[in-house]
Amino acid sequence: MALPIPSRREFLQGTGALVVGFVLGxxxxxxxxxxxxxxxxxAPPRPLIPGAVDGFIEIGGNGRVTLFSGKxxxxxxxxxxxxxxxxxxxxxxxxxxDIVTGDTALTPDQGSTGGSQGVKTGGMQIRRAAAxxxxxxxxxxxxxxxxSVDGVxxxxxxxxxxADPTRQVSYAALxxxxxxxxxxxxxAPLKEPAKFTVIGQPARREDIPDKVTGRFTYMQDVxxxxxxxxxxxxxxxxxxxxxxxxxxxxxxxxxxxxxVRMRNFLAVIADSEWGAIRGARELKAxxxxxxxxxxxxxxxxxxxxxPVVRDEVLGxxxxxxxxxxxxxxxxxxxxxIQTHGSIGPSCGVADVTRxxxxxxxxxxxxxxxxxxxxxxxGLPAEKVRLVYVEGSGCYGMNGHEDxxxxxxxxxxxxxxxxxxxxxxxxxxxWDPKGPPQMLELRAALDVDxxxxxxxSQTWLPEITKGLPNIPLLAPxxxxxxxxxxxxxxxxxxxxKPPYVIPNLRVVAHWLADTPLRPSHLRAPGxxxxxxxxxxxxxxxxxxxxxxxxxxRLRHLSDRRGIELLTRTAARANWVARTSPKPEESAKAATxxxxxxxxxxxxxxxxxxxxxxxxxxxxxxGAIKVTRIVVGHDCGLAVNPDGARNxxxxxxxxxxxxxxxxxxxxxxxxxTSVDWSSYRxxxxxxxxxxxxxxxxxxxxxxxxxxxxxxxxxxxxxxxAVFDAVGVRMRRAPFTPERVKSALTSRQT
Numbered sequence: 234m235a236l237p238i239p240s241r242r243e244f245l246q247g248t249g250a251l252v253v254g255f256v257l258g259x260x261x262x263x264x265x266x267x268x269x270x271x272x273x274x275x276a277p278p279r280p281l282i283p284g285a286v287d288g289f290i291e292i293g294g295n296g297r298v299t300l301f302s303g304k305x306x307x308x309x310x311x312x313x314x315x316x317x318x319x320x321x322x323x324x325x326x327x328x329x330x331d332i333v334t335g336d337t338a339l340t341p342d343q344g345s346t347g348g349s350q351g352v353k354t355g356g357m358q359i360r361r362a363a364a365x366x367x368x369x370x371x372x373x374x375x376x377x378x379x380x381s382v383d384g385v386x387x388x389x390x391x392x393x394x395x396a397d398p399t400r401q402v403s404y405a406a407l408x409x410x411x412x413x414x415x416x417x418x419x420x421a422p423l424k425e426p427a428k429f430t431v432i433g434q435p436a437r438r439e440d441i442p443d444k445v446t447g448r449f450t451y452m453q454d455v456x457x458x459x460x461x462x463x464x465x466x467x468x469x470x471x472x473x474x475x476x477x478x479x480x481x482x483x484x485x486x487x488x489x490x491x492x493v494r495m496r497n498f499l500a501v502i503a504d505s506e507w508g509a510i511r512g513a514r515e516l517k518a519x520x521x522x523x524x525x526x527x528x529x530x531x532x533x534x535x536x537x538x539x540p541v542v543r544d545e546v547l548g549x550x551x552x553x554x555x556x557x558x559x560x561x562x563x564x565x566x567x568x569x570i571q572t573h574g575s576i577g578p579s580c581g582v583a584d585v586t587r588x589x590x591x592x593x594x595x596x597x598x599x600x601x602x603x604x605x606x607x608x609x610x611g612l613p614a615e616k617v618r619l620v621y622v623e624g625s626g627c628y629g630m631n632g633h634e635d636x637x638x639x640x641x642x643x644x645x646x647x648x649x650x651x652x653x654x655x656x657x658x659x660x661x662x663w664d665p666k667g668p669p670q671m672l673e674l675r676a677a678l679d680v681d682x683x684x685x686x687x688x689s690q691t692w693l694p695e696i697t698k699g700l701p702n703i704p705l706l707a708p709x710x711x712x713x714x715x716x717x718x719x720x721x722x723x724x725x726x727x728x729k730p731p732y733v734i735p736n737l738r739v740v741a742h743w744l745a746d747t748p749l750r751p752s753h754l755r756a757p758g759x760x761x762x763x764x765x766x767x768x769x770x771x772x773x774x775x776x777x778x779x780x781x782x783x784x785r786l787r788h789l790s791d792r793r794g795i796e797l798l799t800r801t802a803a804r805a806n807w808v809a810r811t812s813p814k815p816e817e818s819a820k821a822a823t824x825x826x827x828x829x830x831x832x833x834x835x836x837x838x839x840x841x842x843x844x845x846x847x848x849x850x851x852x853x854g855a856i857k858v859t860r861i862v863v864g865h866d867c868g869l870a871v872n873p874d875g876a877r878n879x880x881x882x883x884x885x886x887x888x889x890x891x892x893x894x895x896x897x898x899x900x901x902x903x904t905s906v907d908w909s910s911y912r913x914x915x916x917x918x919x920x921x922x923x924x925x926x927x928x929x930x931x932x933x934x935x936x937x938x939x940x941x942x943x944x945x946x947x948x949x950x951x952a953v954f955d956a957v958g959v960r961m962r963r964a965p966f967t968p969e970r971v972k973s974a975l976t977s978r979q980t
Contacts, residue, residue, distance in 0.1 A: 335621025349936025558677030577625025581637030595624025667754030722757025801864030826956025854972030
């Protein structure tokens with residue numbers, strides 16, 4: 234039996250005959266009342282005045298401090314660092330500070346979480362608010378103690394007399410359960426680094442014990458009373474239209490599954506999760522079969538042939554057209570389409586009534602998507618609440634927002650809470666991807682072996698200006714109005730090399746389109762850009778007959794960069810010589826090599842250097858990374874232990890992306906939809922990681938989450954050349970590609 238396609242008005246009014254096989258019953262929660270999630274009751278909304286101290290900080294009658302952060306934790310330990318920053322400025326112990334994150338009814342809008350901005354921007358906003366609060370408490374305490382402000386100090390949750398610390402008054406007595414009523418003062422004096430007792434000290438992450446013992450509540454674990462389970466039914470081809478649905482194909486299945494359709498958006502609803510899974514597998518539907526994708530083997534030809542919308546000069550100095558040298562090199566580097574590869578497939582839970590909506594989501598941008606969800610649901614923004622719950626893996630905008638809006642649309646239609654859980658094939662097949670990239674570089678060396686000219690071009694999908702969010706799958710399939718365009722992050726960043734080159738030109742060719750829906754993937758674009766720049770630097774060093782470290786230092790002027798690169802090389806016991814390695818091991822079955830890379834993130838922030846050692850098995854082309862020494866200077870590291878944790882995670886993920894990860898597709902859809910066809914780095918492949926960590930307590934914090942992600946691909950490429958003398962310019966560096974390069978070199 235075919236299901237009728239409703240109009241937008243019918244959908245919102247709930248009069249369309251969308252559901253087959255059951256009768257709606259029961260009552261939805263009353264407007265504005267959120268159902269608890271697995272015992273997690275939701276606090277009532279609180280007034281949020283932009284820039285107000287009270288938006289970030291509350292001090293309870295029991296003396297505990299609660300922080301409210303619009304930035305969220307993606308597993309990087311951000312809440313611990315934010316609590317440290319507030320504890321330091323307020324003069325309280327860390328164990329007395331709690332935090333709420335990413336709840337649009339409770340936390341201020343600090344923008345989406347990403348770009349290593351959690352501490353750099355979000356944390357500094359909280360720190361300023363805490364400093365403002367401390368100044369207010371000092372005045373309140375001085376008044377209560379009948380002293381001057383200069384005669385009192387903040388310590389251990391009290392204001393006390395400097396001359397007689399036994400005379401004190403607690404924060405709870407001064408302002409417990411009341412509001413400050415102050416704007417955060419950008420000029421409020423921050424605590425001096427010499428007096429730090431919390432910032433800069435290693436702090437225990439409260440989430441780790443539950444995560445390693447399986448007790449942590451991820452988004453995938455959220456349950457609300459009375460909810461239904463749903464699975465979205467995907468078409469056999471991207472862009473396919475739904476022709477018909479056979480609802481009778483669900484009869485007799487467990488969990489009473491029933492089909493729900495809105496134009497091309499098709500889902501199965503059931504009373505149990507297994508019922509939804511079985512129903513989605515068994516439902517018979519007829520679709521059109523378009524072929525929207527290029528041939529994968531011709532992907533980069535397709536990229537090169539895509540119409541260019543505009544050119545943008547990303548960096549320019551001198552005149553590359555007239556600069557000449559004694560030796561000229563050119564190279565082309567290619568980066569594949571990659572998925573986020575989240576360990577837990579995306580999930581969303583929603584409870585939508587006629588008057589309001591509560592959505593539990595692992596979105597990195599709850600405040601941004603609140604407006605989007607309100608528009609799609611036809612509700613006022615103030616009646617839509619997005620509640621952040623950490624997802625099992627993300628680092629970029631994957632499918633979390635898609636799963637959440639699918640749950641919200643279904644919940645609005647059915648008048649019941651709905652949980653949408655993606656399957657593995659949904660996650661790999663339908664999450665938005667990091668786009669393919671291609672870079673072409675030319676450079677010239679003078680007689681002294683210095684770079685006199687550098688010309689770089691990169692082809693990137695055009696980023697739609699003003700696009701509020703990545704276009705979502707369900708609204709597009711359902712025919713709902715949403716902004717159209719592409720969002721893939723600042724993929725052009727770090728295309729400009731960090732070196733002093735007298736004649737330089739770096740141009741981005743912004744393309745009209747890209748295969749597969751793009752979005753932000755951790756350190757968007759930087760891995761490809763650094764692969765090209767840093768591998769090409771090694772090519773130039775080899776052409777100049779120079780040691781790779783010495784060659785870079787000759788072209789660097791930034792003192793912090795020079796210091797970090799030098800310290801990292803020393804830590805790795807770097808021995809000056811040219812690459813490739815001398816031929817004494819040419820006959821060995823396994824060749825050993827080293828690679829060096831360096832960046833300043835976004836050419837203006839965190840410095841990272843890396844020395845990587847690996848083995849190449851000549852017979853198979855298999856690469857095994859054995860040791861990585863990573864140098865890191867992010868300025869102020871609020872929690873050094875957490876920073877090291879993030880650096881290691883970033884490095885391991887980038888090794889995985891460099892060696893294994895590549896989306897495959899046919900002319901209709903993604904075909905790498907499981908862990909066999911989309912490989913990740915495994916535990917036996919983990920290298921030893923050492924740190925050369927620079928702590929600068931007197932400097933601003935620049936962030937840790939993304940910068941170390943960018944170097945491994947270039948370091949591996951350079952180390953392979955050092956080991957066996959072949960250049961790897963197309964990622965991932967699979968055994969087949971390495972073996973092919975070795976064979977080509979021999980012939």
